Amino acid sequence: MNLTPDDIIVFSVGGVALNATIVSTWIVMALLTGGSMLITRNLRPEVPPDRWRTTLETIVLTIQGQIDEISALPDRRLLYFVGTLFLFIVMSNALMVVPGYRPPTASLSTTVALALLVLLAVPIFGIGSRGVRGYLRSYLEPNIIMLPFNIIGEASRGISLAVRLYGNVMSGAVIAAILLGIAPIFFPVVMDMLGLLTGVIQAYIFAILATVYISSATAASQVAKEQS
Amino acid sequence: MSIDWITVAAQIANFLVLVWLLKRFLYRPILDGIDAREQQITERMSEAARIRAAAAAAAADHKAQIEKLQAVRESVIEEVRAAAKAERDALLVEARERLTQEQLAWQQERLEEARRYRADLQHTGVAALLSLTRKALDDLSGETLEERIVARATSRLLAMTDDLAAAAGDSREVVVTTREPLPQQLRKQLESQLVAALPDIGVQFLTDPDQSPGLLLRLGAAQLGWTVAKYIDGLQTMLDDMSRANKNTDAL
Numbered sequence: 001m002n003l004t005p006d007d008i009i010v011f012s013v014g015g016v017a018l019n020a021t022i023v024s025t026w027i028v029m030a031l032l033t034g035g036s037m038l039i040t041r042n043l044r045p046e047v048p049p050d051r052w053r054t055t056l057e058t059i060v061l062t063i064q065g066q067i068d069e070i071s072a073l074p075d076r077r078l079l080y081f082v083g084t085l086f087l088f089i090v091m092s093n094a095l096m097v098v099p100g101y102r103p104p105t106a107s108l109s110t111t112v113a114l115a116l117l118v119l120l121a122v123p124i125f126g127i128g129s130r131g132v133r134g135y136l137r138s139y140l141e142p143n144i145i146m147l148p149f150n151i152i153g154e155a156s157r158g159i160s161l162a163v164r165l166y167g168n169v170m171s172g173a174v175i176a177a178i179l180l181g182i183a184p185i186f187f188p189v190v191m192d193m194l195g196l197l198t199g200v201i202q203a204y205i206f207a208i209l210a211t212v213y214i215s216s217a218t219a220a221s222q223v224a225k226e227q228s
Numbered sequence: 229m230s231i232d233w234i235t236v237a238a239q240i241a242n243f244l245v246l247v248w249l250l251k252r253f254l255y256r257p258i259l260d261g262i263d264a265r266e267q268q269i270t271e272r273m274s275e276a277a278r279i280r281a282a283a284a285a286a287a288a289d290h291k292a293q294i295e296k297l298q299a300v301r302e303s304v305i306e307e308v309r310a311a312a313k314a315e316r317d318a319l320l321v322e323a324r325e326r327l328t329q330e331q332l333a334w335q336q337e338r339l340e341e342a343r344r345y346r347a348d349l350q351h352t353g354v355a356a357l358l359s360l361t362r363k364a365l366d367d368l369s370g371e372t373l374e375e376r377i378v379a380r381a382t383s384r385l386l387a388m389t390d391d392l393a394a395a396a397g398d399s400r401e402v403v404v405t406t407r408e409p410l411p412q413q414l415r416k417q418l419e420s421q422l423v424a425a426l427p428d429i430g431v432q433f434l435t436d437p438d439q440s441p442g443l444l445l446r447l448g449a450a451q452l453g454w455t456v457a458k459y460i461d462g463l464q465t466m467l468d469d470m471s472r473a474n475k476n477t478d479a480l
Contacts, residue, residue, distance in 0.1 A: 006232045021235050025242045032246065036254035043261045053258075060258045080255055084247045104239070109232045113239035 005102035006109050021107040028091045028104065059087075066208065071215040078214060081121055085114065086207035093199020097192050103199075108163075115161040118210045119154065126217030135217065157213055161206060168202045346464070353463050358441055358456065374406075377443050377454050378414045382421040388452075389425040395450030401430045405444040409435050 005020035012018065039052045049057065063083045071078060092103045092110075104110045126135040139150045179187040362373050369376075385392065396402075402422055404410075410418070410433060419431045426447075442455025 004230070006230070006235050019232070019235060021232075022238050022242070025239060029242060029246045029249065033249040033253055036250060036257075040253060040257035040261075043257045049261075053261075056254070057258055057262060060255060061262070076255070076259070079259075080247055080251045083255065084243070084250050087250065088243065088246060107232075107235065107239075108230070109235035110239045112231055113236045113243065116236070117240060117243055 004107050004109075005104065006107050008102065020102045021104045021110055024092065024095075024102055024104045025110070027101075028088060028095065031095075032087055032091055063207075067211055070208065070211045071218070075125075078125065078211065081117075082207050082211050082214075085118075085210055086203050089114075089203035089206055090200055093203060094196060096195050096199065105199075105202075111161070111163070114206070115159070118161060118213060119157070121210070122154070122213050122217045125214045129218035138217065157209075161209060164202070164205070168198055346467070349467060350460065350464055353467065354441075354456070354460050357459065357463060361456075373441070374410060374414055374443075378410070378418050381443055381445065381452075381454050382418060384452075384454075385421055385425050392447055392450065392452075393426055396426060396429070396448045399448035400428060401432060402426070403432050403434060403446045405434045405436050405439060405446070407435065407437060407439045407441050409433070 005024065008020035009017045010020055010023045036056070039056050043053065060079075060083065063086060064079055067078055067082060089105055092105045095101050096103050123135060126138070129135075130138075139147050141150075175191060179191055358373070365371050365373055365376060404418065415433055422431050423429060440455040440457035440460060442453065442457070444455065445452040
């Protein structure tokens with residue numbers, strides 16, 4: 001039994017092996033993009049919104065609302081990044097109910113990639129908000145002695161993000177696979193339902209933590225801190 | 229548990245592509261649509277506020293016009309009421325005047341009618357009285373009323389000869405007036421008696437239809453009369469008393 005979908009080679013193109021992680025990611029990407037295109041293809045102000053468009057608007061506005069609650073300086077770029085994180089993880093985890101599907105979030109490579117992206121996003125958003133000097137100065141606060149601890153803190157954030165998501169999703173998928181071998185009728189259904197719940201919660205936690213990390217590096221956080 | 233760094237790189241690339249795709253096909257259309265709708269709603273709310281303000285202004289203007297019209301209506305009603313009152317008073321005055329005039333005319337007509345009735349009654353009564361007197365004289369003594377009056381006058385003239393001479397003064401003519409011409413015989417009898425009482429005097433006989441039946445004799449400033457006027461007045465008094473008695477009885 002393969003614990004990670006990285007080990008499952010689906011097909012090769014020009015000598016490059018494409019594992020299940022990448023293929024599943026493409027499926028998730030195709031579903032998200034295709035669904036969005038279908039729903040938003042006839043989006044004009046004079047056309048009244050249908051139920052799919054209303055659902056999509058509700059999802060986007062809910063994400064925007066969560067970001068606004070955390071970040072004192074709302075930014076559409078933050079919505080693009082965090083919203084995509086949430087939707088990708090939710091869709092990846094929700095597809096676990098499809099037999100034979102291996103979620104890409106069950107791969108440590110995927111979660112590491114997402115964590116690296118968050119780690120990269122923090123300085124990018126921080127520098128975009130406060131400038132290079134202002135952002136780098138935050139590592140010297142409250143004094144220069146804290147510089148190594150701040151760097152370790154930043155790294156540990158990414159590691160914890162990656163391992164938390166990977167552990168939860170992978171363990172759920174593995175336990176479901178084990179129970180499928182032991183009791184193929186009842187337990188897999190229950191575990192899939194629990195997996196769905198866990199997947200949504202993990203997506204929410206991942207996105208929220210990414211928002212918190214990024215917001216803490218922006219000028220808005222600095223302003224809020226000064227005001228307090 | 230191992231990390232495939234190629235997969236990591238591929239997943240980073242995949243995620244960045246997904247971010248771009250969702251930004252292109254999800255976030256931007258959805259958020260732009262929401263913004264456009266909010267803009268549309270804001271414009272509609274502004275338009276609604278403008279229309280509401282215009283409606284409020286129109287309502288206030290309408291209310292002011294209504295108040296103005298009510299004030300004008302009150303004044304017009306007051307004017308019309310005053311004019312109607314004046315017209316009514318004028319009509320009442322005119323009606324009262326007309327009624328008073330009609331009452332006066334009716335009163336005058338009634339008085340005239342009463343007067344005519346009394347005159348007719350007096351005339352009829354006089355005629356009846358004379359007729360009865362004549363008939364009674366004719367039936368009882370074979371004489372006429374004029375004969376009896378002339379006989380009575382001549383007998384009185386003889387007793388009043390001195391008084392008549394004193395009353396005649398310088399006048400040398402006696403005027404005898406009757407209602408109807410006296411018979412020739414009575415004229416001669418009366419003339420002879422007058423001449424016997426007052427020598428050198430002329431006698432002139434006249435008739436007056438308005439005079440009461442009888443004989444009037446004027447000599448200078450003196451006048452002697454033997455007529456039924458006194459009896460006719462008595463008859464009139466008696467008729468008036470009877471009329472008043474009848475009125476009192478009707479009133480009771």
